[in-house]
Amino acid sequence: MLLHTLNRPPSSRVLDQALAGMGPEDRLLLIEDGVIGALPAQRERFAGVAGRLYALHEDLAARGLLTRCDDAVRVVDVEGFVALTETCERTVSWY
Amino acid sequence: MASTEIYRYLYSTDNSIPLDPEGYLVDMSEWSPEVAERLAQEEGIVLTEEHWEVIRVLRDFYARFEQAPAMRPLVKAVGQALGAEKGRSLHLMRLFPESPAKVGARLAGLPKPANCL
């Protein structure tokens, strides 16, 4: 199980690249501009990683998205991020 | 990597052929067999035909790929051009002691190999 991080918004083709690179158990953590993907309207774009999608609390908060975040997205703070990197075998960054 | 900083001159008598701090030519186009001889002298190497054939391989490599080779591709290039017997690091170490990729590139008038720490 790998952790993939994505710091680009859902309009970016980097999202497709990240999704292509993910295995069936891998987790996806949205950071920086990536957290825009945590909005409920984006749910379909991330259907393939449902239940394995995370977003960084600090980046959501900074953008006023914390309360607008889709319920299905798991919100983690920086400590949760660290914990994720520890449970996952390796981390792959998409940017 | 090529440096444009002039540190000293190969011929101190008339300040010609500037060298960078690591002894590589600042201007590659100033290379000549005579310059190679002079650079070799500084390394304490007397150039034989076995040296020259490797220098030619190095210059061909640069002409094709726009970079000086690290040790591994140098060994391969020499093996392809001069035969398996010579495409061995031992042979190159004997000709250009310490670091064949770096010393060879210097004598061949190439920039310092980039992928060679």
Place this chain on the structure above:
Amino acid sequence: MTEDTPSAELLVILRHAPHGSSWLKEGLDVALVAAAFDRRVTLLFMGEGVTALLEGQQAGPLGQKGTAATLEMLEMYDVDSLVVEKRSLDALGLSGDQLMLPTREVTEAGIAALVASHALVLNF
């Protein structure tokens, strides 16, 4: 490890086109350093990165070196595992026979397998 990449260790993903930025060049430099130190390297060309493999590239308008010569040089570093994302080729209307080096095309599932099978994955 998949059968296609026996004992391959480093996967370098190249996602940028030549000339427009230094990303491609930096990714290739990393691959060369690793190969010079006897690491097995696979290059995966994704997105606009696939255009790095087009034949007929030249220096830039100001004479800037491109990356085509470096790609030709990969063979001398024994880097011969080159993979291209089929989706990107298709999106740009390109085909494998227009590329300057022999490559293997992979679909999305193939990409996930490559990422999973390499001990080290670096994205450029």
